[in-house]
Amino acid sequence: MLSIKVAKLKLENPLILASGVADMTPDLLRRAYKEGAGAVVTKSIGIEPRKGYDNPTIVELPYGLINAMGLPNPGWEAFYEEFKNEKFDFPVIVSIFGKDEREFAFLAEKLSEVADAFELNLSCPHAKGYGMEIGQNPEMVYKVVKAVKDATDKPVIAKLTPNIDDITKIGLAAEKAGADAVSAINTIKAIAIDIYARKPILSNKVGGYSGPGVKPIALRAVYDLAKALDIDIIGIGGITTWQDAVEFLMAGAKALQIGTAVSLRGFKVFKEINEGIERFLNEEGFSSIDEIIGIALEG
Amino acid sequence: MLLRVELTEVWEEARNIKAFRFNRKLDFVPGQFIMVWLPDFGEKPFSLADEDLILVKRVGAFTSKMFELKEGDYIWIRGPYGKGFEPKGKNIGVIAGGIGIPPLYALTKHYGNHFERITLIYGARSKDEFALLDIENYVDEIILTTDDGSLGVKGFPTDVLAERKDEFDYVYTCGPEIMMAKVLEIMNFKNVQVSAERYMKCGIGVCGSCALGEYLVCRDGPVFYGEQLKNTELGKFKRLPDGRIARL
Structure with a gap:
């Protein structure tokens, strides 16, 4: 009832562990699957090892989190060495980031053997020269997606930034370049100031806002993308309850990524949301999840 | 907040x-x-x-x-x-190494009434490195060990534990990872709680920096049951801030 095909991947259920959330190691990815995720996205992998920013890297707010981790990752070589001998019973989507289309293509080529699909980080809001700085430009998005498509046979998902006037512009650029899906949204650029310290809390000063507070914005982005694009859409942004998940599916998302909610509620959140969706489908007389995808776009 | x-x-x-x-x-x-x-x-x-x-x-x-x-x-x-200690056992051994003493001090001070007898085995490199020794008010017996023999028993706390483990029905430990791995080995991973440490960034289960096996030290720990750590890298390797595997 919950199984789904998205970006040419077959998932037992539509929930995917979002990139950068408790996904540092093969054991943690297996844990997410064991606790109910249908697939996982790894931390964003780049060319060189990066330790990320100094702490504080996170601010807890009443309706979410602001983070500026700074893309910590072991670099593609150490990542490849650790993952090449691992076997997974579920799709592993490898997130990659680079400063231009050449770096993205290089990473996709080197990591194709250990990836069931790639998610392109075109949207991290706090790393200079990376992520959003590339992803706000439709021409760059086109170039990067095209270069990665040429470098790998694996499905390619473009992760989009909400920090732009019209997200469909970059969604359409990704689609035109041959992306198999887009995922949206990454975090919203934000800041928090401690009034007694009289300065920004994060060592990087600005970070990305996620969690329940961004959900309506993310939902609107997914809704707009679903209207404009033909390729699959993976919804991300503050999904915490099964009701949130159903909303995103109805707005046109074929699968959903869960990030901040793993921190707020623990890994058990995957099972809770899946059970809630299934119960809803049964109670409302649907026989499969496909029947509600995009149902709110009609009329 | x-x-x-x-x-x-x-x-x-x-x-x-x-x-x-x-x-x-x-x-x-x-x-x-x-x-x-x-x-x-x-x-x-x-x-x-x-x-x-x-x-x-x-x-x-x-x-x-x-x-x-x-x-x-x-x-x-x-x-x-994080997850703290759960008081279990009656006649307990508390195995501390170096700066691992604070959570065990809290355990004996606040959970003391859960236990019948508390034996602290506390090791440091040298005699001037012992902290929070007013813990004597909360335990029944203290055995100090030093690597250099400048105070108490010359050797490691685990040497003493190995000799006396049959006296204890439960053991709690915090200290250098090699010491805790030895405690787990002596206890055969049973009836023991371990306060583990890993490089930590967010502290709230987001970033994954503190991965230990399938666990996050900040959320699933820092206190773990011995059984949970059985097939993990505890005592074998850790990770650098960038996620690469490194020797302890």
Whole structure:
């Protein structure tokens, strides 16, 4: 009832562990699957090892989190060495980031053997020269997606930034370049100031806002993308309850990524949301999840 | 949420170890930790030794800055976080190594009435490195060990545990990872709780920096049951801040 095909991947259920959330190691990815995720996205992998920013890297707010981790990752070589001998019973989507289309293509080529699909980080809001700085430009998005498509046979998902006037512009650029899906949204650029310290809390000063507070914005982005694009859409942004998940599916998302909610509620959140969706489908007389995808776009 | 607190007492506990008491009593479980932020200098995790007390060992830039702080100065804290100890067993052994003493001090002080007899086996490199020795008020017996033989038994706490393990129906430990791995081996991973440590960034189960096996030290720990750690890398390897595997 919950199984789904998205970006040419077959998932037992539509929930995917979002990139950068408790996904540092093969054991943690297996844990997410064991606790109910249908697939996982790894931390964003780049060319060189990066330790990320100094702490504080996170601010807890009443309706979410602001983070500026700074893309910590072991670099593609150490990542490849650790993952090449691992076997997974579920799709592993490898997130990659680079400063231009050449770096993205290089990473996709080197990591194709250990990836069931790639998610392109075109949207991290706090790393200079990376992520959003590339992803706000439709021409760059086109170039990067095209270069990665040429470098790998694996499905390619473009992760989009909400920090732009019209997200469909970059969604359409990704689609035109041959992306198999887009995922949206990454975090919203934000800041928090401690009034007694009289300065920004994060060592990087600005970070990305996620969690329940961004959900309506993310939902609107997914809704707009679903209207404009033909390729699959993976919804991300503050999904915490099964009701949130159903909303995103109805707005046109074929699968959903869960990030901040793993921190707020623990890994058990995957099972809770899946059970809630299934119960809803049964109670409302649907026989499969496909029947509600995009149902709110009609009329 | 961040909380600014004022330091009410600062004192030297041992060589390179200072204690900091602040003006807020936290509702905590022994074994839990807080994140301490010093604006412009960073943010690090510290085990609570008591509801208003942390111990800091000078190891780098952040802790050196901590050492400059005096009574009346401010620190910013968030927490308490993580899973603490669960009181189990009647005649317990408490195995401490070096700066691993704070959560065990909290355990004996706050959970003492759960136990019938508490034996502390506490090791340090040398006689001037023991901290929080007023723990004698909360335990029935103390055995100190030093690597150099300058005080107590010459050797490691695990040497003493290996000899006396049959006296204890439950063991609690915190200290250097190699020592804790040895405790697990001696106890065959049963009837033991371990307060583990990994490089930690967010402290709230987001970033995954503190991965240990399939667990996050900040959320699933820092206190684990021995059985949970059986097939993990504890005692074998750790990870660098960038996620690469490194030797202990």
